[in-house]
Amino acid sequence: MTETTIFTGFDLAERLKQNIKMRIDALGRQPRCNLFLDSRNAGASAYAQRLAGSAASVGIDMVMREYAGSAGELRRQLQEEADAVMTLFPMPDFIDRNEVAALIGAERDVDGQHPLNAGKLALGIVGYRAAATARACVLVMSEIMGSLKGLRVVVVGASPVVGRPLALMLLEKEATVTVCHVATVDLASHTREADVIISATGVAGLIRADHIREGAVLLDVGIVRTEKGLVGDIDLDSVQGKAAVVTHVPDGVGPVTTACLLENIVAAAEARS
Numbered sequence: 001m002t003e004t005t006i007f008t009g010f011d012l013a014e015r016l017k018q019n020i021k022m023r024i025d026a027l028g029r030q031p032r033c034n035l036f037l038d039s040r041n042a043g044a045s046a047y048a049q050r051l052a053g054s055a056a057s058v059g060i061d062m063v064m065r066e067y068a069g070s071a072g073e074l075r076r077q078l079q080e081e082a083d084a085v086m087t088l089f090p091m092p093d094f095i096d097r098n099e100v101a102a103l104i105g106a107e108r109d110v111d112g113q114h115p116l117n118a119g120k121l122a123l124g125i126v127g128y129r130a131a132a133t134a135r136a137c138v139l140v141m142s143e144i145m146g147s148l149k150g151l152r153v154v155v156v157g158a159s160p161v162v163g164r165p166l167a168l169m170l171l172e173k174e175a176t177v178t179v180c181h182v183a184t185v186d187l188a189s190h191t192r193e194a195d196v197i198i199s200a201t202g203v204a205g206l207i208r209a210d211h212i213r214e215g216a217v218l219l220d221v222g223i224v225r226t227e228k229g230l231v232g233d234i235d236l237d238s239v240q241g242k243a244a245v246v247t248h249v250p251d252g253v254g255p256v257t258t259a260c261l262l263e264n265i266v267a268a269a270e271a272r273s
């Protein structure tokens, strides 16, 4: 039996926000980010609400917009003046996400979705703008465990905003990384070997006690809206007493993700002034 610590991210997020405020003071003007979303999606609207609130608290002008209904109109929206442009998944299917990234440009990209930023991350070249959610996972892991060197980490999910960039960032930290995804055969045989499991699939309760080894650290980056409210990928009740640490949904990695995105917005504004 292991005593399980439930991790919440407010302290870490608050420290990041203090630093963001100082950088905005030094910048001497209000950074602006245009945020586009499909508010019918639960994950996207939860994130956008949090982003709007925390942006206001540090002095970032966050302009929230629904995606336009046609490609022509969306192209025009994406080119409106701003330091940063954030386009939340899911995106409308009438436009290609590579075209969206190209219209935004690497300098205004704050979620690591431009091929130049993604490519620099893949090659280990410094100075890239990386996906906020993936960055938040690395910060939370470092906060909990210190060095990640040599740790066996299993990432569940291979999305462009979490799984893929995260796997590359963990390699940079010298972890041994396994990426599992929808076609993985016998998920538990992989996750049971892990010191750390990060799950980002959006399948509620996917990870249970029989998926983990005693004393594992679990990061939950899933967001599912159920009749009981927002829940994550990890079945908290099941892993209690076996995991060493598990992040809570909501209020675990989420607040840190928001702070990381604000940090990326400030970096985009700094690079421009």
Ligand SMILES: Nc1nc(=O)c2c([nH]1)NC[C@@H]1CN(c3ccc(C(=O)N[C@@H](CCC(=O)O)C(=O)O)cc3)C=[N+]21
Residues within 6 Å of the ligand: 043, 044, 046, 047, 049, 050, 087, 088, 089, 090, 111, 132, 133, 161, 223, 230, 249, 250, 251, 252, 253, 254, 255, 257, 258
């Ligand atoms: N380009 C892009 N990048 C993303 O990173 C991205 C995306 N598209 N599309 C949507 C998903 C979803 N996502 C969330 C991030 C934080 C919270 C978050 O902060 N949640 C709060 C709870 C919010 C609430 O209670 O309403 C928490 O966990 O504490 C939620 C969802 C990022 N996504």
